[in-house]
Amino acid sequence: MKDSLRVRAPTDETHCKQVQIATSRTHDADALAAEDLRVDYRLCPTGSPQRVLRDRLRAEPDIDLKLYKCAAVFDWLDIAVLCSDLVSAKAVHRAIKRRGPKIWISGPERKKHYHGDVIVARLQDPTRAKVSELCQHLSEAVAEQGAAVISTPQLFGMELAIDFYVRHARELSDLELIGRRARMSDLLRKLFAMPGVFRDPELLGTCQDWPRFCDGRPGKGHLFQERIGEGTRSMNDCERLLRAAGTPFFHQRVPLNSTLYFGAKSRPIRYRLQDKISDNRKSEEDYDPLPLKERRSRIEVSLVNKDWEEEGLLGALDLRDVADLHGFKPDTLRKAFFNFSLPTFGVTEANTPDLKEWSIFERTGVTGLDLYHRSRNEQERAKTLHRRGSRAPTPRVLEEKGRLMAYSQLNDMVRRAMSKTVEAYLGEEPLALRLAA
Structure with missing residues (x-):
């Protein structure tokens, strides 16, 4: 039986394959011809001595990254302070609003009508000066309620977006x-x-964190449309996800006009990937279209702490106090949250990529392909372990990278953009945060 786990040495011949881009609703890309609405990939041997990558084909996009400008931006920061007594988030919000800045005030759970000793302020489009000013306003607003700020300001959440703009936009036609x-x-x-x-x-x-997408129609579609049946009810959600990803038919293609999500809105980490052509979208009909030259490709990650006593994801990165941003190495955040990878494929008799694996990559990318590999690996391990008397070696558990390879050029591009953003935001001196006496 031929499948994607069969080992066959590829030749040095290079192949090209295409991934067509699809839309499900009205979109500016509808004006493009089919041959212009696709991404070409070059396939060649991985050349890796590692067992999981040996004798496989690597696919790399045939795209010139120099045609794009990569920019990183903090969309918002959450700043939290501990108070000496219970205070009202609503009262703090009113006090800060009188001072001018547009700030959203809540408690650790991000609920509006909070009454407690931990106040969280969300600052949109943060700058060094705005953060310093906010900390001063927080201290004064808390003091108006007869309490005092008794902690250094903590970094309690952030949203970091990576945008890709087309370079030389003025020299290109609209369709280009x-x-x-x-x-x-x-x-x-x-x-x-x-x-x-x-x-x-x-x-x-x-299951609430499973990859899913929304294209403006009611509800969100999961990347893997599992079928609940006998044998699945005793599984945990991770086992169900692998089971669904192990069936190519369950992999769903994500339209260009949709937003792709990883993680639920209420969770400590959440991703959004979108072809950003509008802003201030409230519904499918209510939005502000962006000028053509400002439209961009975007990936963003939101990190949220919800417990003052726990360090959370930011604390694990040594980002506890707001001042910890000074001297922080952007590549630490890049490696933790923005990893782009190249897919690898099994090889057929004709020295082409395994058709089943390629069809999965066309629909759900390296995420779907990686989960498929892990699902098949678990199936093979289970078969070997239950086959009494078998001398066949038990397949090893796939490590973190699985059968993927790092897309170094794109990862370096993101790292450089993040370095510029952090440097511009922080300046040369440590961030000084003054609290009212």
């Missing part, structure tokens, strides 16, 4: 501009590797 942006948007979705934290049932491996 749309085509380049559409290809980058699809590339980001296909090559973003879902972090392993979403496969851990003790952390974020629950």
Whole structure:
């Protein structure tokens, strides 16, 4: 029986295959011809001596990254302070509002009508000066309620977005501009590797965190449309996810006009990937279209702490106090949350990629392909362990990267953009945060 786990040495011949980009609703990319609405991939041997990559084909997008400008931006920061007594989030909000800045005040659970000793302030489009000013306003607003801030300001959440703009936009026709942006948007979705934290049932491996997408129609579609039946009810959510991903038919193609999500809104970590052509979207009909040259490909991650006593994901990165941002190495955040990977494929007799694996990659990218590999690996391990008297070696558990390879050029591009953002935000001196006496 031929399948994607069969080992066959590929030749040095290079192949090319295409991934077509699809839409499900009206979109500016609809004006493009089919041959312009696709991403080409070059396939060649991995050349790796590692067992999991040996004798496999690697696919790399045929795209010039120099045609794009990568920019990183903090969309918002959550700043938290501990108070000496119970205070009202609503009262703090009113007091700060009188001072000018537009701030959203809540408690650790991000609920509006909070009354407690931990106040969380969300600052949109943060700058160094705005953060310092906010900390001063927080201290004064808390003091108006007869309490005092008794902690250094803590970094309690952030949203970091990575945007890809088409370079030389003025020199391109509208269709050329749309085509380049559409290809980058699809590339980001296909090559973003879902972090392993979403496969851990003790952390974020629950069905509410499963990859899903929304294209403006009611509800959100899961990337893997599982079927509940006999044998699945006793499984945990991670086991169900692997089971669904192990069936190619269950993999769903994500339209260009949709937003792809990893993680639920209420969770400590959440991703959104989108072909951003509008802003301030309230519904499918109510939104502000962006000028063509400002439209971009975007991936963003939101990190949220919810317990003052726990360090959370930010604390694990040594980002506890707001001042910890100074001297922070952006590549630490890049490696933790923005990993782009190249897929690898088994080889057929004709020295082409395994058709089943390729069809999965076309629909759900490296995330779907990686989960498929892990599902098949678990199946093979289970068969070997239950086959009494068998001398066949038990397949090894796939490690974090699985059968994927790092897309170094794109990862380096993101790292450089993040470095510029952090440097511009922080300046040369440590961030000084003054609290009212």
